[in-house]
Amino acid sequence: MTECSSNPIIDEWLGRLQAAGYRLTAPRKAVVETIATSQHVLSPQEMYEQARERYPALGLVTVYRTVEKLDELGLIQRVHQPSGCHAYIPAAPGHQHLLICQSCGRAEYFSGDRLDALMEEVAGESGFQIQDHWLQLFGKCRDCGVNFS
Ligand SMILES: [Zn+2]
Ligand SMILES: [Zn+2]
Incomplete structure (x- = not known):
């Protein structure tokens, strides 16, 4: 199998993060790739579970830090949930x-x-x-x- 063709949204986000001085490690990339293309609202816990399919050694702390950075850059949007949990979608x-x-x-x-x-x-x-x-x-x-x- 050949490598998946790159996704323009993911490329843009990775570019923005890099431009902001954020080091793109493999676990951070896994988180970015998970949320950037999601059509569903994702809580940090859900991002963690899905991103671990891309990078099994991922830690939950990395998810929270990456979310914080993406939020800062305006790439994701926080969504109110009736449960009171924070969740996010691409902005x-x-x-x-x-x-x-x-x-x-x-x-x-x-x-x-x-x-x-x-x-x-x-x-x-x-x-x-x-x-x-x-x-x-x-x-x-x-x-x-x-x-x-
Ligand atoms: Zn539905
Ligand atoms: Zn309006």
């Missing part, structure tokens, strides 16, 4: 919102919202000057969907 550029499946953890971005009227109303009532918002919708994805009657 998407621009102002977007998240759809998250509570069964399988699939995460998708969607754009476009009609929150302006609501925000004006809230701003008017509270006296807050609203500068940003953060929208995550939870539910079940197409694959996990149950029958609603």
Whole structure:
């Protein structure tokens, strides 16, 4: 078998980390490769379990440190979980919102919202000057969907 063709997202992330002075050891690369291409929300524990398939001697501390660095560089986005656990997905550029499946953890971005009227109303009532918002919708994805009657 030939080596897998390189993934542009992984290459970009590794480049960004290197440019930030981060040494790319094999265990760190395994973590980066795991989260960079994930379409599911991953907790550090889940990253650890998946990345160990690429690098069995990986330590959990390496996962946490790599996550911290990726977070600092804005490459990953922290996701609120109803369980209260921290989880992450690759960040998407621009102002977007998240759809998250509570069964399988699939995460998708969607754009476009009609929150302006609501925000004006809230701003008017509270006296807050609203500068940003953060929208995550939870539910079940197409694959996990149950029958609603
Ligand atoms: Zn799902
Ligand atoms: Zn928005």
